[in-house]
Amino acid sequence: MTIENVSQAKVFGGWHKQYTHTSDTLNCNMRFAIFLPPNATKSNPVPVLYWLSGLTCTDENFMQKAGAFRVAAELGIAIVAPDTSPRGDDVADDDGYDLGKGAGFYLNATQAPWSDHYQMYDYVVKELPALIEENFPVSKVKSISGHSMGGHGALTIGLKNSQQYRSISAFSPITNPMQCPWGQKAFSAYLGNNFEAWKEYDTTELLKKAKAGLPILVDQGDADNFLVEQLKPQELIAAANLFKSDVEVRMQPGYDHSYYFISSFIGDHLHFHAKHLFA
Amino acid sequence: MTIENVSQAKVFGGWHKQYTHTSDTLNCNMRFAIFLPPNATKSNPVPVLYWLSGLTCTDENFMQKAGAFRVAAELGIAIVAPDTSPRGDDVADDDGYDLGKGAGFYLNATQAPWSDHYQMYDYVVKELPALIEENFPVSKVKSISGHSMGGHGALTIGLKNSQQYRSISAFSPITNPMQCPWGQKAFSAYLGNNFEAWKEYDTTELLKKAKAGLPILVDQGDADNFLVEQLKPQELIAAANLFKSDVEVRMQPGYDHSYYFISSFIGDHLHFHAKHLFA
Numbered sequence: 239m240t241i242e243n244v245s246q247a248k249v250f251g252g253w254h255k256q257y258t259h260t261s262d263t264l265n266c267n268m269r270f271a272i273f274l275p276p277n278a279t280k281s282n283p284v285p286v287l288y289w290l291s292g293l294t295c296t297d298e299n300f301m302q303k304a305g306a307f308r309v310a311a312e313l314g315i316a317i318v319a320p321d322t323s324p325r326g327d328d329v330a331d332d333d334g335y336d337l338g339k340g341a342g343f344y345l346n347a348t349q350a351p352w353s354d355h356y357q358m359y360d361y362v363v364k365e366l367p368a369l370i371e372e373n374f375p376v377s378k379v380k381s382i383s384g385h386s387m388g389g390h391g392a393l394t395i396g397l398k399n400s401q402q403y404r405s406i407s408a409f410s411p412i413t414n415p416m417q418c419p420w421g422q423k424a425f426s427a428y429l430g431n432n433f434e435a436w437k438e439y440d441t442t443e444l445l446k447k448a449k450a451g452l453p454i455l456v457d458q459g460d461a462d463n464f465l466v467e468q469l470k471p472q473e474l475i476a477a478a479n480l481f482k483s484d485v486e487v488r489m490q491p492g493y494d495h496s497y498y499f500i501s502s503f504i505g506d507h508l509h510f511h512a513k514h515l516f517a
Numbered sequence: 518m519t520i521e522n523v524s525q526a527k528v529f530g531g532w533h534k535q536y537t538h539t540s541d542t543l544n545c546n547m548r549f550a551i552f553l554p555p556n557a558t559k560s561n562p563v564p565v566l567y568w569l570s571g572l573t574c575t576d577e578n579f580m581q582k583a584g585a586f587r588v589a590a591e592l593g594i595a596i597v598a599p600d601t602s603p604r605g606d607d608v609a610d611d612d613g614y615d616l617g618k619g620a621g622f623y624l625n626a627t628q629a630p631w632s633d634h635y636q637m638y639d640y641v642v643k644e645l646p647a648l649i650e651e652n653f654p655v656s657k658v659k660s661i662s663g664h665s666m667g668g669h670g671a672l673t674i675g676l677k678n679s680q681q682y683r684s685i686s687a688f689s690p691i692t693n694p695m696q697c698p699w700g701q702k703a704f705s706a707y708l709g710n711n712f713e714a715w716k717e718y719d720t721t722e723l724l725k726k727a728k729a730g731l732p733i734l735v736d737q738g739d740a741d742n743f744l745v746e747q748l749k750p751q752e753l754i755a756a757a758n759l760f761k762s763d764v765e766v767r768m769q770p771g772y773d774h775s776y777y778f779i780s781s782f783i784g785d786h787l788h789f790h791a792k793h794l795f796a
Protein backbone atom coordinates (compact mmCIF):
# COMPACT_ATOMS: atom_id res chain seq x y z
CA MET A 239 0.00 0.00 0.00
CA THR A 240 1.96 2.96 -1.33
CA ILE A 241 1.20 6.50 -0.24
CA GLU A 242 2.67 9.73 -1.59
CA ASN A 243 3.19 12.82 0.54
CA VAL A 244 1.86 15.95 -1.20
CA SER A 245 2.05 18.62 1.54
CA GLN A 246 3.24 19.13 5.09
CA ALA A 247 3.09 21.97 7.59
CA LYS A 248 4.22 22.12 11.20
CA VAL A 249 1.39 23.07 13.56
CA PHE A 250 1.36 23.23 17.39
CA GLY A 251 4.64 21.30 17.41
CA GLY A 252 3.11 18.45 15.39
CA TRP A 253 2.53 17.98 11.68
CA HIS A 254 -0.35 18.31 9.25
CA LYS A 255 0.35 16.21 6.15
CA GLN A 256 -1.62 15.29 3.03
CA TYR A 257 -1.13 12.08 1.07
CA THR A 258 -2.47 10.51 -2.11
CA HIS A 259 -2.85 6.81 -2.75
CA THR A 260 -4.61 4.37 -5.06
CA SER A 261 -7.61 2.93 -3.27
CA ASP A 262 -8.46 -0.67 -4.17
CA THR A 263 -11.81 -0.32 -2.43
CA LEU A 264 -12.88 2.82 -4.29
CA ASN A 265 -11.08 1.97 -7.52
CA CYS A 266 -9.59 5.48 -7.86
CA ASN A 267 -6.91 7.81 -6.50
CA MET A 268 -7.73 9.40 -3.17
CA ARG A 269 -6.26 12.09 -0.94
CA PHE A 270 -6.39 12.10 2.85
CA ALA A 271 -4.90 14.28 5.59
CA ILE A 272 -3.36 13.36 8.93
CA PHE A 273 -2.44 15.40 11.98
CA LEU A 274 0.36 13.83 14.02
CA PRO A 275 0.84 15.21 17.54
CA PRO A 276 4.41 16.03 18.66
CA ASN A 277 4.68 12.93 20.86
CA ALA A 278 3.85 10.42 18.08
CA THR A 279 6.87 8.17 17.49
CA LYS A 280 7.47 4.54 16.54
CA SER A 281 8.17 3.77 20.18
CA ASN A 282 5.14 5.81 21.30
CA PRO A 283 2.32 5.08 18.86
CA VAL A 284 -0.70 7.34 19.52
CA PRO A 285 -4.44 6.65 19.16
CA VAL A 286 -6.36 8.03 16.17
CA LEU A 287 -9.56 10.02 15.83
CA TYR A 288 -11.12 9.55 12.39
CA TRP A 289 -13.00 12.65 11.21
CA LEU A 290 -15.70 12.37 8.51
CA SER A 291 -16.69 15.63 6.81
CA GLY A 292 -19.99 16.85 5.43
CA LEU A 293 -21.45 17.46 1.97
CA THR A 294 -19.13 19.26 -0.53
CA CYS A 295 -16.08 18.89 1.74
CA THR A 296 -12.66 17.34 1.10
CA ASP A 297 -9.93 16.36 3.56
CA GLU A 298 -9.13 20.07 3.97
CA ASN A 299 -12.20 21.69 5.59
CA PHE A 300 -11.79 20.23 9.06
CA MET A 301 -8.01 20.53 9.06
CA GLN A 302 -8.09 24.22 8.09
CA LYS A 303 -11.13 25.44 10.00
CA ALA A 304 -11.86 23.34 13.10
CA GLY A 305 -9.00 24.62 15.27
CA ALA A 306 -8.54 21.12 16.67
CA PHE A 307 -4.75 20.84 16.80
CA ARG A 308 -3.93 22.68 20.03
CA VAL A 309 -5.93 20.21 22.13
CA ALA A 310 -5.03 17.18 19.98
CA ALA A 311 -1.33 18.05 20.40
CA GLU A 312 -1.74 18.39 24.18
CA LEU A 313 -3.64 15.10 24.48
CA GLY A 314 -1.46 13.17 22.03
CA ILE A 315 -4.17 12.16 19.56
CA ALA A 316 -3.65 11.79 15.80
CA ILE A 317 -6.52 12.90 13.53
CA VAL A 318 -7.21 11.40 10.09
CA ALA A 319 -9.56 13.08 7.60
CA PRO A 320 -10.52 11.19 4.42
CA ASP A 321 -12.27 12.77 1.45
CA THR A 322 -16.08 12.60 1.31
CA SER A 323 -16.41 10.49 -1.87
CA PRO A 324 -14.42 8.77 -4.58
CA ARG A 325 -12.80 11.23 -7.01
CA GLY A 326 -11.63 11.37 -10.62
CA ASP A 327 -12.88 11.91 -14.15
CA ASP A 328 -14.29 8.39 -14.49
CA VAL A 329 -16.27 8.51 -11.24
CA ALA A 330 -20.03 8.95 -11.65
CA ASP A 331 -21.40 12.31 -10.53
CA ASP A 332 -24.61 14.32 -10.28
CA ASP A 333 -25.37 18.01 -10.77
CA GLY A 334 -26.59 18.35 -7.18
CA TYR A 335 -24.18 19.08 -4.33
CA ASP A 336 -25.90 16.35 -2.31
CA LEU A 337 -25.29 13.34 -4.58
CA GLY A 338 -22.16 11.98 -6.24
CA LYS A 339 -18.76 13.57 -5.71
CA GLY A 340 -18.47 15.21 -2.31
CA ALA A 341 -21.54 13.27 -1.16
CA GLY A 342 -20.56 9.62 -0.67
CA PHE A 343 -22.69 9.22 2.48
CA TYR A 344 -20.21 6.67 3.91
CA LEU A 345 -22.11 3.68 2.50
CA ASN A 346 -21.47 0.90 -0.02
CA ALA A 347 -23.53 1.64 -3.15
CA THR A 348 -25.28 -1.29 -4.78
CA GLN A 349 -26.82 0.48 -7.78
CA ALA A 350 -25.35 1.44 -11.18
CA PRO A 351 -23.63 3.70 -12.00
CA TRP A 352 -22.60 4.35 -8.39
CA SER A 353 -21.49 0.90 -7.29
CA ASP A 354 -18.24 0.98 -9.32
CA HIS A 355 -16.62 3.48 -6.98
CA TYR A 356 -18.95 4.57 -4.17
CA GLN A 357 -17.82 2.17 -1.41
CA MET A 358 -16.97 4.74 1.23
CA TYR A 359 -18.17 2.51 4.09
CA ASP A 360 -15.57 -0.17 3.36
CA TYR A 361 -12.94 2.49 2.67
CA VAL A 362 -13.39 4.15 6.06
CA VAL A 363 -13.92 0.93 8.05
CA LYS A 364 -11.24 -1.26 6.46
CA GLU A 365 -8.82 0.12 3.86
CA LEU A 366 -8.01 3.50 5.41
CA PRO A 367 -7.27 2.33 8.97
CA ALA A 368 -5.04 -0.47 7.61
CA LEU A 369 -3.16 2.10 5.52
CA ILE A 370 -2.79 4.50 8.44
CA GLU A 371 -1.64 1.82 10.87
CA GLU A 372 0.95 0.54 8.36
CA ASN A 373 2.45 3.94 7.54
CA PHE A 374 2.30 6.14 10.66
CA PRO A 375 3.33 5.98 14.33
CA VAL A 376 -0.19 5.22 15.55
CA SER A 377 -1.78 2.44 17.59
CA LYS A 378 -4.86 0.44 16.67
CA VAL A 379 -6.90 2.34 19.28
CA LYS A 380 -9.37 4.62 17.56
CA SER A 381 -12.52 6.72 17.82
CA ILE A 382 -14.65 8.39 15.18
CA SER A 383 -16.35 11.75 14.73
CA GLY A 384 -17.85 13.87 11.98
CA HIS A 385 -20.10 16.71 10.88
CA SER A 386 -23.53 16.62 9.19
CA MET A 387 -23.27 13.87 6.51
CA GLY A 388 -20.04 12.96 8.29
CA GLY A 389 -21.84 12.89 11.64
CA HIS A 390 -24.19 10.36 10.04
CA GLY A 391 -21.09 8.47 8.84
CA ALA A 392 -19.43 8.49 12.27
CA LEU A 393 -22.60 7.33 14.07
CA THR A 394 -23.50 4.55 11.63
CA ILE A 395 -19.93 3.27 11.25
CA GLY A 396 -19.31 3.45 14.99
CA LEU A 397 -22.56 1.68 15.89
CA LYS A 398 -21.96 -1.09 13.33
CA ASN A 399 -18.32 -1.62 14.39
CA SER A 400 -18.37 -1.15 18.13
CA GLN A 401 -15.38 -3.47 18.63
CA GLN A 402 -13.24 -1.27 16.40
CA TYR A 403 -13.89 2.13 18.03
CA ARG A 404 -13.79 3.35 21.61
CA SER A 405 -16.21 6.28 21.27
CA ILE A 406 -18.29 8.22 18.75
CA SER A 407 -19.08 11.91 18.48
CA ALA A 408 -20.87 14.10 15.97
CA PHE A 409 -21.69 17.70 15.20
CA SER A 410 -25.08 18.40 13.60
CA PRO A 411 -25.45 14.82 12.31
CA ILE A 412 -28.09 13.58 9.88
CA THR A 413 -29.64 11.23 12.42
CA ASN A 414 -32.49 9.69 10.47
CA PRO A 415 -31.60 9.81 6.75
CA MET A 416 -34.52 7.54 5.76
CA GLN A 417 -36.85 10.36 6.81
CA CYS A 418 -35.10 13.45 5.37
CA PRO A 419 -34.63 14.80 1.82
CA TRP A 420 -30.82 14.49 1.76
CA GLY A 421 -30.94 10.86 2.90
CA GLN A 422 -33.87 9.85 0.70
CA LYS A 423 -32.21 11.26 -2.43
CA ALA A 424 -28.86 9.62 -1.70
CA PHE A 425 -30.20 6.24 -0.51
CA SER A 426 -32.56 5.99 -3.50
CA ALA A 427 -29.66 6.50 -5.88
CA TYR A 428 -27.00 4.46 -4.11
CA LEU A 429 -29.15 1.66 -2.64
CA GLY A 430 -32.29 1.57 -4.79
CA ASN A 431 -35.61 0.77 -3.14
CA ASN A 432 -34.33 -1.88 -0.73
CA PHE A 433 -35.47 -0.35 2.55
CA GLU A 434 -33.79 -3.05 4.63
CA ALA A 435 -30.51 -1.82 3.13
CA TRP A 436 -31.47 1.78 4.01
CA LYS A 437 -31.91 0.77 7.66
CA GLU A 438 -28.31 -0.44 7.77
CA TYR A 439 -27.21 3.17 7.24
CA ASP A 440 -29.71 4.97 9.47
CA THR A 441 -28.51 5.92 12.97
CA THR A 442 -31.97 5.97 14.49
CA GLU A 443 -32.69 2.49 13.15
CA LEU A 444 -29.27 1.17 14.21
CA LEU A 445 -29.68 2.50 17.75
CA LYS A 446 -32.79 0.35 18.12
CA LYS A 447 -30.70 -2.81 17.75
CA ALA A 448 -27.38 -1.57 19.16
CA LYS A 449 -26.28 -3.89 21.94
CA ALA A 450 -22.83 -2.54 22.81
CA GLY A 451 -22.84 0.64 24.82
CA LEU A 452 -20.34 2.68 22.83
CA PRO A 453 -20.38 6.18 24.36
CA ILE A 454 -21.74 8.88 22.04
CA LEU A 455 -21.53 12.69 22.30
CA VAL A 456 -23.55 14.87 19.91
CA ASP A 457 -23.55 18.69 19.67
CA GLN A 458 -26.31 20.40 17.70
CA GLY A 459 -26.78 24.14 17.26
CA ASP A 460 -30.37 25.33 17.66
CA ALA A 461 -29.88 28.07 15.02
CA ASP A 462 -28.86 25.49 12.40
CA ASN A 463 -30.72 26.10 9.11
CA PHE A 464 -30.93 22.35 8.45
CA LEU A 465 -32.18 21.39 11.91
CA VAL A 466 -35.85 20.69 11.27
CA GLU A 467 -35.89 19.34 7.74
CA GLN A 468 -32.65 17.36 7.54
CA LEU A 469 -31.01 16.67 10.91
CA LYS A 470 -33.86 15.67 13.28
CA PRO A 471 -31.95 15.24 16.55
CA GLN A 472 -35.23 14.50 18.35
CA GLU A 473 -35.34 11.13 16.53
CA LEU A 474 -31.88 10.30 17.85
CA ILE A 475 -32.83 11.38 21.37
CA ALA A 476 -36.06 9.35 21.28
CA ALA A 477 -34.30 6.19 20.07
CA ALA A 478 -31.49 6.64 22.60
CA ASN A 479 -33.96 7.09 25.47
CA LEU A 480 -36.05 4.12 24.41
CA PHE A 481 -33.08 1.77 24.13
CA LYS A 482 -31.05 3.25 26.98
CA SER A 483 -28.03 3.89 24.78
CA ASP A 484 -25.13 5.89 26.19
CA VAL A 485 -25.87 9.00 24.12
CA GLU A 486 -25.49 12.63 25.22
CA VAL A 487 -27.11 15.15 22.87
CA ARG A 488 -26.32 18.78 23.71
CA MET A 489 -28.44 21.47 22.08
CA GLN A 490 -26.22 24.56 21.79
CA PRO A 491 -28.23 27.79 21.81
CA GLY A 492 -27.53 30.25 18.98
CA TYR A 493 -25.06 28.12 17.03
CA ASP A 494 -25.45 27.33 13.32
CA HIS A 495 -24.20 24.58 10.96
CA SER A 496 -20.75 26.10 10.28
CA TYR A 497 -17.18 25.36 11.27
CA TYR A 498 -17.42 28.33 13.66
CA PHE A 499 -19.76 26.08 15.66
CA ILE A 500 -17.45 23.07 15.36
CA SER A 501 -14.41 25.12 16.43
CA SER A 502 -16.26 26.22 19.58
CA PHE A 503 -16.77 22.68 20.85
CA ILE A 504 -14.12 20.48 19.17
CA GLY A 505 -12.01 20.76 22.34
CA ASP A 506 -14.83 19.15 24.34
CA HIS A 507 -15.07 16.35 21.79
CA LEU A 508 -11.33 15.66 21.89
CA HIS A 509 -11.41 15.48 25.70
CA PHE A 510 -14.44 13.16 25.50
CA HIS A 511 -12.62 10.83 23.09
CA ALA A 512 -9.37 11.01 25.11
CA LYS A 513 -11.21 9.65 28.17
CA HIS A 514 -12.02 6.51 26.16
CA LEU A 515 -8.92 6.32 23.93
CA PHE A 516 -6.62 6.33 26.97
CA ALA A 517 -8.87 4.27 29.26
CA MET B 518 -21.79 55.70 7.45
CA THR B 519 -24.17 52.87 6.63
CA ILE B 520 -23.16 49.24 6.96
CA GLU B 521 -25.07 46.15 5.91
CA ASN B 522 -24.84 42.83 7.73
CA VAL B 523 -24.31 39.93 5.28
CA SER B 524 -23.52 37.00 7.58
CA GLN B 525 -23.29 36.06 11.23
CA ALA B 526 -22.28 32.98 13.19
CA LYS B 527 -21.98 32.41 16.90
CA VAL B 528 -18.50 31.27 17.92
CA PHE B 529 -17.04 30.68 21.41
CA GLY B 530 -20.03 32.53 22.86
CA GLY B 531 -19.29 35.64 20.75
CA TRP B 532 -20.14 36.51 17.17
CA HIS B 533 -18.40 36.51 13.81
CA LYS B 534 -20.15 38.91 11.44
CA GLN B 535 -19.49 40.21 7.94
CA TYR B 536 -20.63 43.61 6.67
CA THR B 537 -20.53 45.53 3.42
CA HIS B 538 -20.35 49.32 3.09
CA THR B 539 -19.53 52.01 0.58
CA SER B 540 -16.06 53.32 1.24
CA ASP B 541 -15.51 57.01 0.49
CA THR B 542 -11.77 56.55 0.81
CA LEU B 543 -11.55 53.66 -1.64
CA ASN B 544 -14.42 54.80 -3.84
CA CYS B 545 -16.00 51.33 -4.00
CA ASN B 546 -18.01 48.80 -2.00
CA MET B 547 -16.04 46.88 0.59
CA ARG B 548 -16.62 43.93 2.91
CA PHE B 549 -15.08 43.50 6.35
CA ALA B 550 -15.47 41.01 9.19
CA ILE B 551 -15.62 41.53 12.93
CA PHE B 552 -15.38 39.14 15.86
CA LEU B 553 -17.18 40.41 18.96
CA PRO B 554 -16.34 38.64 22.22
CA PRO B 555 -19.24 37.64 24.51
CA ASN B 556 -18.58 40.46 26.98
CA ALA B 557 -18.80 43.29 24.39
CA THR B 558 -21.79 45.52 25.22
CA LYS B 559 -22.61 49.21 24.97
CA SER B 560 -21.88 49.57 28.66
CA ASN B 561 -18.70 47.50 28.35
CA PRO B 562 -16.98 48.52 25.11
CA VAL B 563 -14.00 46.28 24.33
CA PRO B 564 -10.64 47.08 22.67
CA VAL B 565 -10.02 46.09 19.06
CA LEU B 566 -7.23 44.21 17.33
CA TYR B 567 -7.06 45.09 13.62
CA TRP B 568 -5.82 42.19 11.49
CA LEU B 569 -4.34 42.81 8.02
CA SER B 570 -4.12 39.78 5.74
CA GLY B 571 -1.61 38.80 3.09
CA LEU B 572 -1.57 38.60 -0.70
CA THR B 573 -4.68 37.03 -2.33
CA CYS B 574 -6.66 37.07 0.94
CA THR B 575 -10.04 38.62 1.80
CA ASP B 576 -11.62 39.27 5.21
CA GLU B 577 -12.27 35.51 5.47
CA ASN B 578 -8.88 33.79 5.63
CA PHE B 579 -7.92 34.86 9.14
CA MET B 580 -11.42 34.46 10.52
CA GLN B 581 -11.80 30.91 9.19
CA LYS B 582 -8.29 29.56 9.68
CA ALA B 583 -6.42 31.32 12.49
CA GLY B 584 -8.26 29.75 15.42
CA ALA B 585 -8.10 33.07 17.27
CA PHE B 586 -11.55 33.25 18.83
CA ARG B 587 -11.12 31.05 21.91
CA VAL B 588 -8.44 33.31 23.36
CA ALA B 589 -10.01 36.55 22.06
CA ALA B 590 -13.30 35.55 23.75
CA GLU B 591 -11.51 34.81 27.01
CA LEU B 592 -9.58 38.08 26.95
CA GLY B 593 -12.48 40.22 25.72
CA ILE B 594 -10.87 41.57 22.55
CA ALA B 595 -12.74 42.33 19.32
CA ILE B 596 -10.97 41.54 16.03
CA VAL B 597 -11.58 43.42 12.78
CA ALA B 598 -10.37 42.08 9.42
CA PRO B 599 -10.65 44.32 6.34
CA ASP B 600 -10.18 43.11 2.78
CA THR B 601 -6.70 43.39 1.23
CA SER B 602 -7.53 45.83 -1.58
CA PRO B 603 -10.37 47.80 -3.15
CA ARG B 604 -12.82 45.57 -5.06
CA GLY B 605 -15.25 45.80 -7.95
CA ASP B 606 -15.42 45.68 -11.72
CA ASP B 607 -14.18 49.25 -12.18
CA VAL B 608 -11.13 48.81 -9.93
CA ALA B 609 -7.79 48.50 -11.77
CA ASP B 610 -6.18 45.09 -11.64
CA ASP B 611 -3.16 43.12 -12.82
CA ASP B 612 -2.71 39.52 -13.97
CA GLY B 613 -0.24 38.83 -11.16
CA TYR B 614 -1.42 37.73 -7.70
CA ASP B 615 0.99 40.26 -6.19
CA LEU B 616 -0.38 43.49 -7.73
CA GLY B 617 -3.87 44.95 -7.92
CA LYS B 618 -6.87 43.24 -6.34
CA GLY B 619 -5.88 41.21 -3.29
CA ALA B 620 -2.57 43.09 -3.15
CA GLY B 621 -3.22 46.63 -1.95
CA PHE B 622 -0.04 46.74 0.20
CA TYR B 623 -1.76 49.08 2.72
CA LEU B 624 -0.46 52.25 1.04
CA ASN B 625 -1.94 55.28 -0.74
CA ALA B 626 -1.22 54.91 -4.45
CA THR B 627 -0.15 58.06 -6.29
CA GLN B 628 0.12 56.65 -9.82
CA ALA B 629 -2.53 56.03 -12.50
CA PRO B 630 -4.50 53.84 -12.87
CA TRP B 631 -4.12 52.78 -9.22
CA SER B 632 -4.65 56.07 -7.40
CA ASP B 633 -8.43 56.15 -8.09
CA HIS B 634 -9.11 53.34 -5.59
CA TYR B 635 -5.92 52.01 -4.00
CA GLN B 636 -5.88 54.09 -0.79
CA MET B 637 -5.73 51.23 1.69
CA TYR B 638 -3.50 53.15 4.11
CA ASP B 639 -6.12 55.83 4.69
CA TYR B 640 -8.89 53.22 4.77
CA VAL B 641 -7.22 51.22 7.54
CA VAL B 642 -5.92 54.20 9.52
CA LYS B 643 -8.96 56.48 9.29
CA GLU B 644 -12.20 55.35 7.68
CA LEU B 645 -12.44 51.80 9.02
CA PRO B 646 -11.75 52.57 12.72
CA ALA B 647 -14.28 55.44 12.61
CA LEU B 648 -16.86 53.08 11.10
CA ILE B 649 -16.15 50.35 13.67
CA GLU B 650 -16.26 52.74 16.63
CA GLU B 651 -19.55 54.22 15.42
CA ASN B 652 -21.33 50.90 14.87
CA PHE B 653 -20.08 48.38 17.43
CA PRO B 654 -19.65 48.11 21.22
CA VAL B 655 -15.92 48.82 21.10
CA SER B 656 -13.63 51.39 22.70
CA LYS B 657 -11.05 53.54 20.90
CA VAL B 658 -8.24 51.42 22.34
CA LYS B 659 -6.62 49.40 19.57
CA SER B 660 -3.66 47.35 18.41
CA ILE B 661 -2.71 46.02 14.99
CA SER B 662 -1.38 42.76 13.59
CA GLY B 663 -1.06 40.99 10.26
CA HIS B 664 0.54 38.34 8.08
CA SER B 665 3.09 38.68 5.25
CA MET B 666 1.91 41.71 3.18
CA GLY B 667 -0.41 42.36 6.14
CA GLY B 668 2.53 42.10 8.54
CA HIS B 669 4.15 44.85 6.46
CA GLY B 670 0.88 46.78 6.74
CA ALA B 671 0.62 46.35 10.52
CA LEU B 672 4.24 47.36 11.12
CA THR B 673 4.22 50.42 8.84
CA ILE B 674 0.80 51.65 9.96
CA GLY B 675 1.63 51.06 13.63
CA LEU B 676 5.01 52.79 13.42
CA LYS B 677 3.56 55.81 11.59
CA ASN B 678 0.59 56.13 14.00
CA SER B 679 2.05 55.26 17.34
CA GLN B 680 -0.48 57.43 19.20
CA GLN B 681 -3.35 55.45 17.69
CA TYR B 682 -2.22 51.90 18.57
CA ARG B 683 -1.00 50.30 21.79
CA SER B 684 1.06 47.48 20.26
CA ILE B 685 2.00 45.87 16.94
CA SER B 686 2.56 42.26 15.98
CA ALA B 687 3.22 40.39 12.77
CA PHE B 688 3.62 36.92 11.36
CA SER B 689 6.15 36.46 8.53
CA PRO B 690 6.07 40.19 7.59
CA ILE B 691 7.64 41.73 4.51
CA THR B 692 10.09 43.83 6.53
CA ASN B 693 12.03 45.64 3.83
CA PRO B 694 9.82 45.90 0.73
CA MET B 695 12.18 48.33 -1.04
CA GLN B 696 14.68 45.47 -1.23
CA CYS B 697 12.46 42.52 -2.24
CA PRO B 698 10.67 41.55 -5.49
CA TRP B 699 7.12 41.80 -4.07
CA GLY B 700 7.74 45.27 -2.68
CA GLN B 701 9.63 46.58 -5.69
CA LYS B 702 6.90 45.48 -8.10
CA ALA B 703 4.09 46.95 -5.98
CA PHE B 704 5.85 50.19 -5.02
CA SER B 705 6.92 50.86 -8.64
CA ALA B 706 3.34 50.53 -9.80
CA TYR B 707 1.58 52.31 -6.94
CA LEU B 708 4.20 54.98 -6.09
CA GLY B 709 6.31 55.36 -9.24
CA ASN B 710 10.01 56.03 -8.87
CA ASN B 711 9.78 58.39 -5.90
CA PHE B 712 12.03 56.52 -3.48
CA GLU B 713 11.33 58.94 -0.64
CA ALA B 714 7.69 57.82 -0.92
CA TRP B 715 8.82 54.18 -0.86
CA LYS B 716 10.63 54.79 2.45
CA GLU B 717 7.34 55.90 4.02
CA TYR B 718 6.04 52.35 3.56
CA ASP B 719 9.16 50.37 4.47
CA THR B 720 9.35 49.02 8.03
CA THR B 721 13.14 48.87 8.13
CA GLU B 722 13.38 52.51 7.01
CA LEU B 723 10.63 53.62 9.40
CA LEU B 724 12.31 51.92 12.37
CA LYS B 725 15.39 54.08 11.76
CA LYS B 726 13.39 57.20 12.55
CA ALA B 727 10.80 55.78 14.96
CA LYS B 728 10.87 57.75 18.18
CA ALA B 729 7.96 56.23 20.12
CA GLY B 730 8.67 52.86 21.67
CA LEU B 731 5.56 50.99 20.53
CA PRO B 732 6.10 47.33 21.54
CA ILE B 733 6.41 44.94 18.60
CA LEU B 734 6.24 41.12 18.49
CA VAL B 735 7.16 39.25 15.30
CA ASP B 736 7.00 35.50 14.66
CA GLN B 737 8.78 34.08 11.62
CA GLY B 738 8.99 30.40 10.63
CA ASP B 739 12.43 29.27 9.53
CA ALA B 740 10.93 26.82 6.99
CA ASP B 741 9.05 29.64 5.23
CA ASN B 742 9.54 29.44 1.43
CA PHE B 743 9.55 33.24 1.18
CA LEU B 744 12.03 33.85 3.99
CA VAL B 745 15.21 34.69 2.11
CA GLU B 746 13.95 36.40 -1.03
CA GLN B 747 10.92 38.33 0.24
CA LEU B 748 10.68 38.62 4.03
CA LYS B 749 14.24 39.40 5.26
CA PRO B 750 13.70 39.44 9.03
CA GLN B 751 17.43 40.05 9.52
CA GLU B 752 16.92 43.58 8.17
CA LEU B 753 14.24 44.20 10.78
CA ILE B 754 16.41 42.76 13.55
CA ALA B 755 19.41 44.88 12.48
CA ALA B 756 17.39 48.10 12.37
CA ALA B 757 15.74 47.31 15.70
CA ASN B 758 19.09 46.61 17.36
CA LEU B 759 20.70 49.73 15.93
CA PHE B 760 17.89 52.03 17.02
CA LYS B 761 17.05 50.19 20.26
CA SER B 762 13.41 49.73 19.31
CA ASP B 763 11.20 47.53 21.46
CA VAL B 764 11.02 44.66 18.95
CA GLU B 765 11.02 40.94 19.70
CA VAL B 766 11.57 38.72 16.66
CA ARG B 767 11.07 35.02 17.32
CA MET B 768 12.37 32.56 14.72
CA GLN B 769 10.15 29.48 14.96
CA PRO B 770 11.95 26.31 13.86
CA GLY B 771 10.20 24.16 11.26
CA TYR B 772 7.21 26.43 10.64
CA ASP B 773 6.20 27.63 7.16
CA HIS B 774 4.20 30.59 5.76
CA SER B 775 0.73 29.08 6.25
CA TYR B 776 -2.20 29.63 8.60
CA TYR B 777 -1.14 26.41 10.37
CA PHE B 778 1.83 28.49 11.58
CA ILE B 779 -0.36 31.46 12.51
CA SER B 780 -2.82 29.25 14.41
CA SER B 781 0.04 27.84 16.50
CA PHE B 782 1.07 31.25 17.86
CA ILE B 783 -1.96 33.55 17.55
CA GLY B 784 -2.73 32.88 21.21
CA ASP B 785 0.67 34.31 22.19
CA HIS B 786 -0.02 37.40 20.05
CA LEU B 787 -3.43 37.97 21.62
CA HIS B 788 -1.92 37.74 25.12
CA PHE B 789 0.87 40.14 24.05
CA HIS B 790 -1.68 42.68 22.78
CA ALA B 791 -3.92 42.20 25.83
CA LYS B 792 -1.05 43.25 28.09
CA HIS B 793 -0.99 46.62 26.29
CA LEU B 794 -4.70 46.99 25.44
CA PHE B 795 -5.69 46.59 29.08
CA ALA B 796 -2.70 48.45 30.58
